[in-house]
Amino acid sequence: MPAIAPSILAADFSQLGEQVKLTEAGGANRVHVDVMDGHFVPNLSMGSIVCKGLRPVTKMPLEVHLMVEAPAKFLDDFVKSGADSFIFHLEVEPEPTEMIQHIRSLGKKVGLAVNPNFAIEKLKRYIPEIDLALCMTVFPGFGGQKYIPESTARIRQIRQWIRELNPACELEVDGGIDARTIGEASAAGANVFVAGTAIFGAKEGATAATKHLHDLAAAAAT
Ligand SMILES: O=C(CO)[C@@H](O)[C@H](O)COP(=O)(O)O
Numbered sequence: 001m002p003a004i005a006p007s008i009l010a011a012d013f014s015q016l017g018e019q020v021k022l023t024e025a026g027g028a029n030r031v032h033v034d035v036m037d038g039h040f041v042p043n044l045s046m047g048s049i050v051c052k053g054l055r056p057v058t059k060m061p062l063e064v065h066l067m068v069e070a071p072a073k074f075l076d077d078f079v080k081s082g083a084d085s086f087i088f089h090l091e092v093e094p095e096p097t098e099m100i101q102h103i104r105s106l107g108k109k110v111g112l113a114v115n116p117n118f119a120i121e122k123l124k125r126y127i128p129e130i131d132l133a134l135c136m137t138v139f140p141g142f143g144g145q146k147y148i149p150e151s152t153a154r155i156r157q158i159r160q161w162i163r164e165l166n167p168a169c170e171l172e173v174d175g176g177i178d179a180r181t182i183g184e185a186s187a188a189g190a191n192v193f194v195a196g197t198a199i200f201g202a203k204e205g206a207t208a209a210t211k212h213l214h215d216l217a218a219a220a221a222t
Helices: 013-025 048-054 071-080 097-105 151-165 182-188 206-220
Strands: 003-006 031-036 062-067 085-089 109-114 132-136 170-174 192-195
Touching: 003 013, 003 031, 003 206, 013 048, 013 206, 031 048, 048 062, 048 071, 062 071, 071 085, 071 097, 085 132, 097 109, 109 170, 132 151, 151 170, 151 182, 182 192, 182 206, 192 206
Parallel strands: 003 192, 031 062, 062 085, 085 109, 109 132, 132 170, 170 192
Antiparallel strands: none
């Protein structure tokens, strides 16, 4: 079954709790919290206080995507604030095993992300150690970008490695995921779909948009 992870970066922060509840009503499976430090990516976003605010509002797991140069610094605050899983980038932790084990010792799930220009071969050896691989389908930093078409072949290759090395590992895609692109990513082997603009900017509303994306991903799944 595909999982839809609404990226709250695109939500209306004046009513964040309500916005998240709308996605939950549409069948969203987890909340994707984009944390940006202005160094690893050219933008600033949010910190653990947002998880703290959301924790009592939703039963969905809070997935924290650390787009930061020093991810280890922030883990404890996010754990105290109710985070359920962490994703960090192989670009900033080229030897990630210690960090993976540290996150596990905190009782949290762990994901490894790679940007669109990062050699996915370097991700392969860590697949047995992680719960989730995140194949970025845009360069991180901003919502509302276009899906990079070359991502599809990368998703297909990572899925093949996951089948061979750790079938329980999830394969997430993030960036430009909408009704036009989700089927392609799903058919290539992705099973977790981060979507911001396509959900919170949808004319039909966040509930219907979440359900529609879920249906499209399920229909295209291989
Ligand atoms: O991590 C990022 C951006 O850096 C993403 O999670 C975006 O927030 C996805 O936004 P859309 O492309 O779906 O608008």
